[in-house]
Amino acid sequence: MGEEPIYIKEIELEGFKSFKNLTRIYLDKCLIGITGPNGAGKSNIVDSILFALGRYKRSRLRVVNIKELINFKSDRARVKIVFSNGVEIERIVTKKGYSYFKLNNKNVTLDELEAFISQFLPLNYPNVILQGRFEEILYSSPRDKLRLIKDVTGVHEFEERKKEFEEKLKEIKAKLDILEDEKKVKEKRLRNLEAEKEKLEKYRK
Numbered sequence: 430m431g432e433e434p435i436y437i438k439e440i441e442l443e444g445f446k447s448f449k450n451l452t453r454i455y456l457d458k459c460l461i462g463i464t465g466p467n468g469a470g471k472s473n474i475v476d477s478i479l480f481a482l483g484r485y486k487r488s489r490l491r492v493v494n495i496k497e498l499i500n501f502k503s504d505r506a507r508v509k510i511v512f513s514n515g516v517e518i519e520r521i522v523t524k525k526g527y528s529y530f531k532l533n534n535k536n537v538t539l540d541e542l543e544a545f546i547s548q549f550l551p552l553n554y555p556n557v558i559l560q561g562r563f564e565e566i567l568y569s570s571p572r573d574k575l576r577l578i579k580d581v582t583g584v585h586e587f588e589e590r591k592k593e594f595e596e597k598l599k600e601i602k603a604k605l606d607i608l609e610d611e612k613k614v615k616e617k618r619l620r621n622l623e624a625e626k627e628k629l630e631k632y633r634k
Contacts, residue, residue: 434458437478439511444503445480446473458513481508481520482546483530483539496524518542 436458442448447470454474463471480498499506499522509519519531530542537545566577579588 433513436460436513437510438513439509440474440477440481441507441509441511442474442477443507444500445477445506445508446470446498446500448473448477449500449502477508478510480506481510481518483520483542495522495528496526498522499524 437456439456440454441451442454443451463474465471476498505521505523507519507521509517511517517531517533519534521527521529521531530537530539532542532545566574569577578584
């Protein structure tokens, strides 16, 4: 038998969008969607998952500034995701603009969190499809359909980050090349000085 699939077991929200008070939502491994009447907070639950896992763009969460995710009666927004394997991921954003990620109650950076997720949840990383995206995918052109599928599955986001890392590697390589050139110049100067020193010592003799 294969390993038990990892799924989101619990979502804990406080001060996030419409969830002013501490709210715990318990999920089952068979869950495939969230339904309910307009204004019930379905999208906010989905947004909280994206927010906590760091998989967000402000436009995707329908805000201009990340601080807009904080309930207007709260000083901060906090979301904790508890996975079925016991892993806990938490994110806090304050009205002053500070943002924190926690992995099993330990402060981590976004890069550290993403590295952990890619290593321990590679096949079960949650892909969230927002309301209205199904119709957009179904009725779009083949090219747009591919772009949308890449977007909802996180492939587009991965490609963007890959491009960023490649650009950083190019910058590092360029700096290393400059340092190498400087090293060669200094080594040549040192050889010239040593040659002059030897000539001077011979002259003194």
